[in-house]
Amino acid sequence: MTHEWLYLGIFLTLAMAIPVLALIIAGILSPKKPNPIKNSTYECGMETVGPSWVQFKVQYYIYGLIFLIFDVETVLLFPWAVAYNRLTLFGVLEAIFFVLILTGGLWYVWRRGAIEWA
């Protein structure tokens, strides 16, 4: 059991370390000749206007909120799905009611126009 997680730890370290190492090697190999025009922010040749941290559409935020609701829901459902074969019909119906309530939530945000890209 533990050595499976040990493998995963080694794998994650290597998966992160090899790209970083390659980036460093390329950084040593590559030329370094910066100048102000080259380093300026690319905006199709125009002078940049204002800071890049602009205001953004609130819709992005609402999508994030709805995503959070549904993702928490599925995290709750995964253990249920693992135990599915050992459940009685009642256990299945209970999960279905749970999902139905969330479907009602989706219907609600739909009716309120929260998932509309207006």
Place this chain on the structure above:
Amino acid sequence: MTFIADPITFITHWLTQLMGGWGWSATLIQVLLNILGSGILVLGAMVFTTVLIWAERKLGARFQDRPGPNRVGPWGIFQTIADMLKIFTKEYITPVGADKIPYNLAPALAVAAVLCVWAVLPFSSTVFGTNIGIGLLFIIGVGGLGEIAIILAGFGSNNKYALLGAFRAVAQLVSYEVPMVIVLLIPVMLSGSMGMNDIVAAQSVPFIVLAPIAGVIFFITLIAENGRAPFDLVEADSELVAGYNIEYSGLKFGFFFVADFLHAFTSALIFSTVFLGGWQGPGVENAPILGFVYLLIKTLVVYFIMLTLRFSLPRFRIDQMMNLNWKILTPLALFAFMVTALVNKLLPAGNNLIRIGGLLAVNLLLWFITNWALSRFITNQPRPVVSGARPVAIGEKKTVVKEETSA
């Protein structure tokens, strides 16, 4: 265990015995083998990407009636290697005002996020990185890491195009994760485990037969998570120049490129593992090496379908993409999940044929209901007019004064 039937296990046994013979402790041998195995897998995946890039460029060119790379080596197969050598010696241009830590972390994280998936995928019945009990959940979580890399790149670059790309990434990738995660409950339910090996082992009948709607939804969401056409709003070349990776150069850009291509192949790999039966096929019990071949064939077929879609479909508009996700895929995924759970429980256990028939019938029914609902509520509605005609050409009328040439 003969060498031909299962070479990797044979070599592992041989190495274990060899190092055991030197008097090393079992833990040390385990750690060394883990480092060796994961190193080979990580490097192998990255080297394999060079082949993938060539294949995709060549095929894409053929789809679009161009010759594609054809200069470096036969059929241009060394093109990617030449590109790699060039990109290694290119200058890193860091834009003014870039946030150094997220800006430099993003490319490595993008590659690492894709590579991590390979740790839990079973390549044959005996060859797999690791068999953790929550393999599928791990894949979903690591998929989220890739989104973080895109967001870091967008916010760190100090560029409005990059920031817009990151916004879209948040909206698109995060939204499409909802139906994907719901749909992934169905394979977990049918196999009774989240471990990838158990999921593959449970697929004597591939899950695409038992849950075709779930398979189709998963396929669509995989393409969307990948950020490729028709869902390439994240890096829409014609609107955002390049999206989140616009300010990157040299190998930093190259890693986003690698991550993109590797992600496409990994998506196909995940799909064929979860829904097409992975390494399952005739004769794998005796020769596990055949599992590799089956998995590779299935993956390449799925990959080819993805490429066909990529090179033949136009890009969605963002509201269309969001409607597809929230108004079609998410409700459909929820209903497919509920119906599959109920019907699979109601059908008598043990009889496989009745189970397949019942689930197929239910899926077909759901498919027809969806089709009817689509034609009834969505497709036939006229498009709402958001605003009137823009006053572009209406202005002060210039009266052309005719110069009279009178004598």
